[in-house]
Amino acid sequence: MILMELKKILNIKILFLLFIFSFIFYFLFIKFNIEYFPNGRPANDEYRILNEMKHSFGKTIDESEYEAFKKSYDERILEANKYLQSKEETVNLGITTYSDLVQRDDENERLNNLRYKIFHEEGVNVFWEIQAQNNMLESYNYKDDQNYNSKDFFVTKDMKDRLGEISNNGSYFSSLIFDNYNELIKYTVFLIILSIAIMISPLFIKDRQNKLVYLQYSSKIGRDLFKKKLLGALIASFLLMTIQFTAFFILYSTNGTHIFSDMNVSSFYNEFTSWFDLTFGEYIILTVAAAYLLGLIFTVITAFLSSIVPNYLTIIGIQVPIMFVTFTYVLKYLIERLTDITLPSYFLYISYTILVFVILSMIVIRWKKEKRIDILY
Structure with a gap:
C-alpha cells in the first residue's frame, strides 16, 4: 500500500513539474552565488590569499x-x-x-x-x-x-x-566563505520546502475530488489509509530532499571551499559566532540535518492541510503566508543562524522540540478524526 502511494505521489507529471520548477529556481536564486564566487574585488584577492594561508599555515x-x-x-x-x-x-x-x-x-x-x-x-x-x-x-x-x-x-x-575563547582559537575562517554558503543553503532549503508543497498538496485533495473517500471511509482498511499516505509522503519527501541536496553539493563543490572544511567557523575574521566549536564541515552537516527535519515537518503540515481543505485554490491560499513566514523568519533563525551566539544557547533545541511537538499533535488529532469521521464527509 505504501509503495502504491509512493507511485501516486512521485508520478511522471509531478516529477517533470518539479524538475522544471527547480531548474528555473536555480537560475533565478542559486546559480549566481555559485558561478560568481568570489564576486568582484577585493573578494577574489581575499579568497586567493585565504587559500595561500591555508596551504602555508593550516587551519589556525x-x-x-x-x-x-x-x-x-x-x-x-x-x-x-x-x-x-x-x-x-x-x-x-x-x-x-x-x-x-x-x-x-x-x-x-x-x-x-x-x-x-x-x-x-x-x-x-x-x-x-x-x-x-x-x-x-x-x-x-x-x-x-x-x-x-x-x-x-x-x-x-x-x-x-x-x-x-574564540579570540584565542587561531581560526581565520572568513565571512566571505560563510556568508556565501549561508545564502546558498537558505535558498536551497526554500526550494526544497516549495517542492514539497507542490508534491504533497494533492495527497488527499486528489482522492477527495475523485470521490475515493467514500470507498475509503466505508472500510476499516480505508480509514487506516491516512497513516500509510502520510508515511508515503514522508518517504517521498526524504527522497526528494536527498536528490536536491546531492545536486546542490555537486554544484557547490565547484567553489573549492572544501579545503576550509576543517576550520572553526567562529573566528576573528567571521562575523558569525557560534556557541559551539564547529568546523565548517560540521556546520554544513548541522544545517543539512536541520533542513531534513524542517522538510519532514513541512511535509506533515502540507499533508494535514491537504486532508482538511476542499480544493487546490484553498491550500495555495493558506500556503502563501506560511511560505512568507518561512522564508522571512523560519529559515533565518533555524537555518542561517544555527547556534548563533546572539541567540540563547538553548534556542535551537527548544525551537525544533516545539515544532516536532506541534507536528506530532497535528498527526494525532487528524488520525483520531479519521477514525470517527462521518462517511458523508
Missing part, C-alpha cells in the same frame, strides 16, 4: 605565523611603492607610496582618476591584495576586543567568555 594562525603574514603584507607595500615610483604620471602628482595613493585628498579629480585607472582599468593585483590583507590584519589586531561591535548592551558573561 599563531603569533609567529601572523608575523610572517604581516611581513608578506609589508613586501606587497614595497612592491606597490615601486610600481608607483616607476610611473611618470604618479610621480608628477607626488604619489610615490601606497599611503599617498589611498590617503591623499579625495577631492583631487586627477588623483581620483589615477586611483580608478590603477585599481579598475589596469587592475594591478598588488593594490587589491594589500586591501584584502589589511582587512585581515585589522581584524586580527582587534580580535581581543570583546565589545562585540555595537551590540555590547546585551552581551552576557557567557557570551564574553565564549568570545574570549
Whole structure:
C-alpha cells in the first residue's frame, strides 16, 4: 500500500513539474552565488590569499605565523611603492607610496582618476591584495576586543567568555566563505520546502475530488489509509530532499571551499559566532540535518492541510503566508543562524522540540478524526 502511494505521489507529471520548477529556481536564486564566487574585488584577492594561508599555515594562525603574514603584507607595500615610483604620471602628482595613493585628498579629480585607472582599468593585483590583507590584519589586531561591535548592551558573561575563547582559537575562517554558503543553503532549503508543497498538496485533495473517500471511509482498511499516505509522503519527501541536496553539493563543490572544511567557523575574521566549536564541515552537516527535519515537518503540515481543505485554490491560499513566514523568519533563525551566539544557547533545541511537538499533535488529532469521521464527509 505504501509503495502504491509512493507511485501516486512521485508520478511522471509531478516529477517533470518539479524538475522544471527547480531548474528555473536555480537560475533565478542559486546559480549566481555559485558561478560568481568570489564576486568582484577585493573578494577574489581575499579568497586567493585565504587559500595561500591555508596551504602555508593550516587551519589556525599563531603569533609567529601572523608575523610572517604581516611581513608578506609589508613586501606587497614595497612592491606597490615601486610600481608607483616607476610611473611618470604618479610621480608628477607626488604619489610615490601606497599611503599617498589611498590617503591623499579625495577631492583631487586627477588623483581620483589615477586611483580608478590603477585599481579598475589596469587592475594591478598588488593594490587589491594589500586591501584584502589589511582587512585581515585589522581584524586580527582587534580580535581581543570583546565589545562585540555595537551590540555590547546585551552581551552576557557567557557570551564574553565564549568570545574570549574564540579570540584565542587561531581560526581565520572568513565571512566571505560563510556568508556565501549561508545564502546558498537558505535558498536551497526554500526550494526544497516549495517542492514539497507542490508534491504533497494533492495527497488527499486528489482522492477527495475523485470521490475515493467514500470507498475509503466505508472500510476499516480505508480509514487506516491516512497513516500509510502520510508515511508515503514522508518517504517521498526524504527522497526528494536527498536528490536536491546531492545536486546542490555537486554544484557547490565547484567553489573549492572544501579545503576550509576543517576550520572553526567562529573566528576573528567571521562575523558569525557560534556557541559551539564547529568546523565548517560540521556546520554544513548541522544545517543539512536541520533542513531534513524542517522538510519532514513541512511535509506533515502540507499533508494535514491537504486532508482538511476542499480544493487546490484553498491550500495555495493558506500556503502563501506560511511560505512568507518561512522564508522571512523560519529559515533565518533555524537555518542561517544555527547556534548563533546572539541567540540563547538553548534556542535551537527548544525551537525544533516545539515544532516536532506541534507536528506530532497535528498527526494525532487528524488520525483520531479519521477514525470517527462521518462517511458523508
